[in-house]
Amino acid sequence: MHSTATPTHCPYCALQCGMNLAEGGPHGVEVVERPGFPVNRGALCGKGRTAPAVLSSRVRLTEPLVRSPATGRLTPAPWEEALDLVGDALSRARAEHGADACGVFGGGGLTNEKAYALGKFARVALGTSQIDYNGRFCMSSAAAAGQRAFGLDRGLPFPLADIPRTGCVILVGSNLAETMPPALRYLTELRENGGTLIVVDPRRTRTAEQADLHLAPRPGTDLALALGLLHLVVADGRTDERYIEERTSGWEEARAAAMAHWPEHVERITGVSVPELREAAGMFCDADAAMVLTARGPEQQAKGTDTVGAWINLCLATGRAGRPLSGYGCLTGQGNGQGGREHGQKADQLPGYRKLTDPAARAHVAAVWGVDPGSLPGPGRSAYELLDALGGDVRTLLLMGSNPVVSAPRAGHVEERLRSLDFLAVADVVLSETARLADVVLPVTQWAEETGTVTNLEGRVLLRRRAVSAPPGVRSDLDVLHGLAARLGHGKGFPTDPEEVFEELRRASAGGPADYSGISYGRLREDDGAGLFWPCPAEGAGAGGAVEDGGRREGAGAGGAVGDGGRREGAAEGAPRGTPRLFLDRFATEDGRARFVPVVHRAAAEEPDAEYPVLLTTGRVLAQYQSGAQTRRVDELNSAAPGPFVELHPRLAARLGVGEDDPVAVVSRRGRAVAPARVTSAIRADTVFMPFHWPGEGRANTLTHPALDPVSRMPEFKVCAVRLEPVEEVRPVERS
Incomplete structure (x- = not known):
């Protein structure tokens, strides 16, 4: 080194x-x-x-940009002028239309400090309820299902290192080989250790090729599949009755709901054969320990919360939760998708994963902020609903670290809503497609140019350290919020030093479900920066009277969540690391029991018909990331993945008369996208796949459906009805 x-x-x-x-x-x-x-x-x-x-300054923003009234173009401007314009626009909207005329939209890539400061800025400096973030599009359904079943949401309630040591993993709707390649080794090691891997995906992805069993259900039917497996477990007498009796509640209702999904019925819904269903149930139950891991496939549906809940029910019925080397976990996608939703940039949450509607939570956080609890606004709109309201009662928007022009469902409509705003300000690293629409663009620091904490998919809080200086003319998001807050009459309370912000975050989170009060920058610098797992209360204190004694948390911590309390993996590893494993003693519910939630399969918001006979599902490719705003600026990555494509089965291609690389139009009720065909037998014949990283005519999210899950408010990205049309030449995309 x-x-x-x-x-x-x-x-x-x-x-x-x-x-x-x-x-x-x-x-x-x-x-x-x-x-x-x-x-x-x-x-x-x-x-x-x-x-x-x-x-590189060649690809990123290095000075503020302001839209010229004379030319309509973005032109360089001094920082103070740019901040004055944003501050004036926010003040004017608030004065003329009320605080909720000001919207704030954050991102799952912001550090914990930025997410915390952004939520505080919205609720204290602006007084608006209209704040949410793009993490709503990531794992909100899994979070909601985890809250319902366990009383707590942490993506993985155990470290990744436990995966190779379990006996069977069901991986639902995840292509780790392309989305998280370094994590694939855990599945490889699982099989090397004698464990088995079941992959559920309508495509035979690079990850599915590693599986002992690949189930390829019709998109939008993961809920029926999980219920069908639970039906077989019950029918074959393979439930863990002692575990159900001692550690759960609500089983009778959940069992009755599952028994309505007999194997032949599930085969007709999903396309997965009865022998495959029986094989999967047997593999899962035969293992001494087992896990279910979900990702965006089952979660990005208008029934995503119930779908994840059905997989959790399978784990509970077989005694595979809150036990060593067993459990349910969600593979969070965005860089700080976990921490980003814990500290206040979600529409319904306060720091520490506290509920905005809880009077005690409001009082605690208000005391840290030095404001009256009554001054804090209530819950606002979820991400898509907020974007849909732009230009209506939300007149001005401050957006940080997100690119909804590419990433939001029904993206053509969202682009129109952004254009209809009275004023749009964007703080970003690059001139994204959304930033190009802004009235003011503020260039901000990025990962290597700033210090801050992030929380990975295991709930491991990490310190990212500044390694290089930002170019002249670039400021941090914390500087931006400090400057805007001062212009809104809040000269104090918005520090620019990330460690100072984190110290306040610790106090605000203390006693909450996501308790960071025992974490400090000093502790995070120790042990090669391996991080600390939340909940990690301060010594001698904690939620619900929990205390930390030599790393062992006794009693009910974080709303009752107790795990191994920070016991380290090996006696010689040094100081405690918080709580690597949750729920080993009790769940985070009031009675300590996990809750079964009865769920039943229901159709997608939009099923195929004569006019739109094919299903579209979307996802990622190895060389690009999310909306591509950053990765599309890297030559090596663009060489590997230069643009969008439409993956379709040879039988479907033959019916259309489409060959490899021929342009094909994909049309939904929301718009039209055009991209080259990629013909492969690795996808179902009734389904097409498009990656969502690109703007323009190949923008997959022009097509996707904005139907929302009633609990999580997750849009239905993963399934909608389309038709395909061969095209002789590429035409501009139609927007609706």
Whole structure:
């Protein structure tokens, strides 16, 4: 390792792979292996390895931009002028139309400090309820299902290192080989250790190719599949009755709901054969320990909460939750998708994962902020509902770290809503498609240029350290919020130093479900920066009277969630690490029991018909990330994945008369997208797939359906009805 290397973390997915940054390379800094970090053990995908390319001034913003009234173009402007314009627009909207005329939209890539400060800014400086973030589009359904069943949401309630040591994993709607490549080793090691892997995906992905059993259900039918497996478990007498009696509630109702989904019925719904269903149920139950891991496939549906709930019910019925090497977990997608939703940028939450409607939570956080609890607004709109309201009663929007022009469902409509605003301000690293629509664009620091904490998919809180200086003219998001708050009459309470913000976050989170009060920058710098797992209350205190004694939390912590309380994996590993494993003693519900929730299958919001006879599902490719705003600026990644495509089965291609690389139009009730065909037998014949990383005529989210899950408010990204049309030449996309 270079003697001057700075330990930090990849800016992309929720693995938050450890890396070192050292001087050198074409961009002034280069990635160096960091084998001591336990999550990736030195391994990186191409995105992480090439991340320094986005630090280049050639591809990123280096000065504020203001839209000229004379030309309508974005032109460079001084920082104070740009901040004055934003502050004036927010003040004017609030004065003329009320506080809720000001909207705030955040991102799952913001550090914990930024997410916390953004939520505080919205509720204190603006007084608006209209704040949400793009993490609503990530794992909100899994979060809602986890809250219902366990009383607590943490993506993985156990470390990734437990996966190779279990007996069977059902991986639902995740293509780790392309979305989180360094994590694939855990599944490889699982099989090397004699465990089995079941992958549920309508496509035979690179991950599915590693499986002992691949189930390819029709998109939108994961709920029926899970219920069918639970039916078989009950019918075959393989439930864990003692566990159900001692550690759960609500089983009778959930069992009755599952028994309505007999195997032949489920086969007709899903397309998965009865023998395959029986094989999957047997593999899961035969293992001494087992896990279900879900990702966006089952979650990004208008019934995503119930779908995840059905998989949780399967775990509970077989005694596979809150036990060593067993459980349900969600593979969070965005870099700080976990921490980003814990500290206040969600429409219904306060820091520490507290509920905005809870009077005690409001009083605690208000005391930390030095405001009257009554001054805090109530819950606002969820992400899509907020975007849909733009230009109506929401007149002005401050957007940080998100690109909804590409990433939102029904994206053409969302683009129109953004254009209809009285004023749009965007703080970002690059001039994204959304930033191009703004009245003011503020250039902000990125991962390697700032210090801050993030929380990965395991609930592991990590310190990302500043390794390089930002270009002149670039400020941090904390500086932006400080400057705007001052212009709104709040000269104090919005510090720019991330450690000072984190110290306040610790106090605000103390006693909440996501208790960070025992975490400090000093502790995070220890032990090669391996991180601390929340809940991690301060010594001698905690939620519900929980105390931390030598790392062992006794009693009911974090609303009753008790795990191994920070017992380390090995006696010689040093100081406690918070709570790596949740629920080993009790669940985070009032009575300590996990709750079965009865669910039944229902159709997608939009099923195929004569006019739109094919199903569309969307996802990611290896070389690009999310809306592509950053990765599309890296030459090496663009060479590997230069543009969108439509993946379709040979039989469907033959009916259309479409060959490999021929342009094909995909048309839904919301718009039309055009991209080259990729013909493969790795997808169902009734389904097409498009990656969602690109704007323009190949924008997949032009087509997707905005139907929302009634609990999580997650849009139905993963299934909608389309028709395909061969085209002789590419035409501009139609927007609706």
